[in-house]
Every structure is written in C-alpha cells, then in structure tokens.
Amino acid sequence: MLELSILGFLHEEPLHGYELKARIQSLSGHIRPVSDGALYPAITRLVKAGLVEQRTRPGSSAAPRRTLSLTAAGRADLEARLRHPKDAEITDGQRFFTLLAFLRHLPDPAEQAEVLRRRQSFLDAPTSFFYRDGEPVRAEEASDLFRQGMLRVARATAVEEKAWLAEAIEALES
Amino acid sequence: MLELSILGFLHEEPLHGYELKARIQSLSGHIRPVSDGALYPAITRLVKAGLVEQRTRPGSSAAPRRTLSLTAAGRADLEARLRHPKDAEITDGQRFFTLLAFLRHLPDPAEQAEVLRRRQSFLDAPTSFFYRDGEPVRAEEASDLFRQGMLRVARATAVEEKAWLAEAIEALES
DNA sequence: GCTAGCATGTAAACGGTTACATGATTAG
DNA sequence: CTAATCATGTAACCGTTTACATGCTAGC
Secondary structure (H helix, E strand, C coil), X not given: CHHHHHHHHHHHCCEEHHHHHHXXXXXXXXXXXXXXXXXXXXXXXXXXXXXXXXXXECCCCCCCEEEEEECHHHHHHHHHXXXXXXXHHHHCHHHHHHHHHHHHHCCCHHHHHHHHHHHHHHHHCCCCCCEECCEECCHHHCCCHHHHHHHHHHHHHHHHHHHHHHHHHHHHHC | CHHHHHHHHXXXXXXXXXXXXXXHHHHHXXXXXXXXXXXHHHHHHHHHCCCEEEEEECCCCCCCXXXXXXXXXXXXXXXXXXXXXXXXXXXXXXXXXHHHHHHHHCCCHHHHHHHHHHHHHHHHCCXXXXXXXXXXXXXXXXXXXXXXXXXXXXXXXXXXXXXHHHHHHHHHHC
C-alpha cells in the first residue's frame, strides 16, 4: 500500500521524498503515521525495479533533494495495481480507501467500475462480527455495549458505502 | 492485535488453537484472514511470557489438542492492554474495533469510559484526507468521484461513531 | 546561539504472509 | 476410499516500526 501511494502521488507530479511523505501523511497519516524507515526503503525498491527515476538536485535547501518521477514502466505498474487489486485490497477498508484515492489514474471508466463492483459484492455478502450457534448476532442483541457499538458503526458505514458505490457505478457506466 | 484477540477470547473460556482461530476469524477474518503462521507463533510467545498456560489433551480427535487458558499474569496483562491502549489502537479504526470487542473485560466502567473518550477526542479533532493550500477539502469539491466517495463514507462513519460514543459514555457514567 | 523545519538515510527487531509439512477423524 | 474437517506446527521472506544518525537553513 505504501508503494501504491508513492506511485499514485508521483503519477500526479514529480516530488522528492520529504514532500511525498507529507502527501501520504495527509492521506492516512492521522490514522497511521508514515515512518522514514518505511518510506525511503520503499522508494529505493521502486527505483531498483525501474518504476521510479531520481535526479539529485543539490543546493536548493538542506540535504540534497532527490526529485522522484514515474517512468513509463512505473505508470504501467500503477495501472496494473489499480486494475487488478489483490483480495485484501478489496476486503480491507483501509487498503481499499488507498486504492480509491488513486483510482482516477485508471484511464478506462469501465475498469474503474469493475473495481467498485468487486467491493460491492464483498459488502453484499452478509458478514457479521459475531456468531452464536452459527447464526449472525444482531446489534441489539450483541452481548455487551461495546460490541453493540461495533455492529452499529459497521452497519452505518456499510449502508453509506453501498449507496455511494451504486451511484458511482451508475455514473461511470453512463 | 492478534495477541490481544488471543488474550481476549481466552479470558472468556479456555480454548485450543484451532477453536481460537475460528473465533478470531469470525471477528475479523472477513477483512483479513488469520494465518496459522501468525497464530501459532503468537500463542508460543504468550506461553513463553507466562500469560497463557497449555495442557496437552491427547486422543480427543486428530492431532493432540493443546488446551490454552489465561494465567493470572495473562489476565492482568489483558487488562493493562485494554486500560492503556497505544495511540495506534485509538487512531486506527481496525485496531480500535479489536479493542472494543474485549473492552468488557475491563472491570471498571470509569476506565472503559476513559478509553471511549480517547477515541472521541481523536474523532473530534478535524481531520481531512486531502488538503489544498492547507485547507481541508470538502466532499463536494473533492477532485474526483472516488475521493468524493472516500470523504462521504468517512464522514458518515464518523457521525455514527460519535453518536454512539456519546451515548455509551453517558450510559457508563450513570 | 538555539530551535524548528527541511531532507535523507541505515540497522535491528518484530510480526505477518505464504508455502510447506504432517497426520488423525468423520461423513459421504 | 476419499474428501473435508480437525489440529498443529516450521521456515523463508517481506515490509513496518523503532531507534539511531547526519547535516543544512531560517527565524527568533
């Protein structure tokens, strides 16, 4: 997901590491901070894989900046990641949100809709946090206050997301 | 979080690894599957730390079962984890939900309310996924359909969760 | 002169994923 | 007899966290 964010932001414009960190932080930093120890090695991996190019710009300020930009291979790779997300990127809300943040970089609206449809069918499959004797537990009868809250919030989220997905798929297909 | 789930479920009753896996799966397995390669080493860690005891029950069925139960130290440790969650367990919805699933095991309602209040103040701090010129971006004016969706869903979730938190804290304090 | 912000990196430890490996019991 | 389920584990790999490390520039 970190790699996807790097590729995604670089698709918009060339950036150096520090600025990239700020962008990623504004995307998901309030939930989970971005550490240098994750970011710089990830950049190095992408450079080694030929997906990202770097030009060192000395002087401007402080340590010499490495301005990063996507290569053609990088752009292709980003699109592939968006087009064919792994299961975990569909089921895990956190990861799916990261995907959504960059889904506009998939040029074909039909392919965008396809990704949304995968999320939709995941949400349509009835899932409940707790089971008692094999039966899903309803919010009202959950064993305690806290589990009631989990169910209530999860349900409200699912309702809103399903509504949005339906609208968005409609819009993309017209 | 895996360790918390193990301690949490064992607080309710002694279980063997396979049954533990089923419980954890029903909690969060639809979002992210639980792998044996994570579960069994986690159990071993907890046993080594003296938080979990195991009795091998041969014969019952298939491979010999190791029935796991919490030690006194394990119960104390679980309560400490619930009482003083790390920041990431408050800010990350996924982890906070895991916390919620076992918060009933904190005996003091005032301490339960304190945990909810931490989540509340995190949600009350204005956070926006995207910033343009330092200003948070509103859902309606987000750059594309997908980011609009992210903002819309995130907002609906926050609204519902805040409402529940307020009610729950009220209930716990009366 | 000092602190905050800019800017980049490395290394150890940790935890999780994936794949491999084994073997018993039960239902069809 | 054979597939599904029960039941437990190991090992290689991978990415993240945490801590450490460096040094410049701008404003107070």
